[in-house]
Amino acid sequence: MRPRTVMVFALGLVLLVTGCGGPGKTPEKVAAGPSASATPKPVPSPKPKPKPTPTVAPPKPKLRPLPKTLPAGLHRRSGSPGVALTFDDGPDPRYTPQILAQLRAAHVTATFCLVGRQAKRYPELVAQIVREGHQLCNHSWRHDVDLGRRPLAEIRADLERTNRAIHAAAPKAPITWFRQPGGRWTAEELTVARQLGLRPLHWSVDPQDWDHPPAKKIIKRVESASKHGSVVLMHDAGGDRTQTMTACRRLIPDLKRRYGIVQLR
Numbered sequence: 001m002r003p004r005t006v007m008v009f010a011l012g013l014v015l016l017v018t019g020c021g022g023p024g025k026t027p028e029k030v031a032a033g034p035s036a037s038a039t040p041k042p043v044p045s046p047k048p049k050p051k052p053t054p055t056v057a058p059p060k061p062k063l064r065p066l067p068k069t070l071p072a073g074l075h076r077r078s079g080s081p082g083v084a085l086t087f088d089d090g091p092d093p094r095y096t097p098q099i100l101a102q103l104r105a106a107h108v109t110a111t112f113c114l115v116g117r118q119a120k121r122y123p124e125l126v127a128q129i130v131r132e133g134h135q136l137c138n139h140s141w142r143h144d145v146d147l148g149r150r151p152l153a154e155i156r157a158d159l160e161r162t163n164r165a166i167h168a169a170a171p172k173a174p175i176t177w178f179r180q181p182g183g184r185w186t187a188e189e190l191t192v193a194r195q196l197g198l199r200p201l202h203w204s205v206d207p208q209d210w211d212h213p214p215a216k217k218i219i220k221r222v223e224s225a226s227k228h229g230s231v232v233l234m235h236d237a238g239g240d241r242t243q244t245m246t247a248c249r250r251l252i253p254d255l256k257r258r259y260g261i262v263q264l265r
């Protein structure tokens, strides 16, 4: 071979060894075992899928019908001339500390209607609510608006589970109240709540802040509907509560001046 031919040959060899693999190319796996044999297995013809056998679900207990009017015995008044504030669906790490700070600054207390699974998730907030002198209300384990329509044993289990979660965070805190989510009460539920030592708490002023009206509207709705002894329903959890927080900066001092803000009795 002439020297030039040798060079070209050598260069070709180098390219063949180094250039073809490329970065990251993994070597082909070496198939092991008899399956690596050259003769492919015959492809089985597709079988018709067996029809799923119908699973027999246990019959769901029918929901009790909701009464046309609210049952008797609900607490809708504060029990004194002052107005009582209630905050539902928490605790929530974004808004509960904000409302606690506002209440602390105004030297007033409120009632927090806690959802059991939220209490389990944020026990430190439950402890803070109790430490700062607020009252507690059981608001069901998972905010079940149909809870009152379920079998009595189910209602009882739900309320007890929620109480346990609250007490895990604040062991000796009294849980005075129960509030049915959505206010969809049944007489049967009231009975269960009373058996557990929980008083049924409704409200008299509802600005519907859960529907995210602007703060101005929340203020107007609360101020026009409030009077001595009102129980005001608002939310510190369950969605964006920025407007409620803004409204409360005005509402708390206003209500305090006009009626006084009191604990529920």
Ligand SMILES: [Zn+2]
Residues within 6 Å of the ligand: 088, 089, 139, 143, 181, 182
């Ligand atoms: Zn609620």
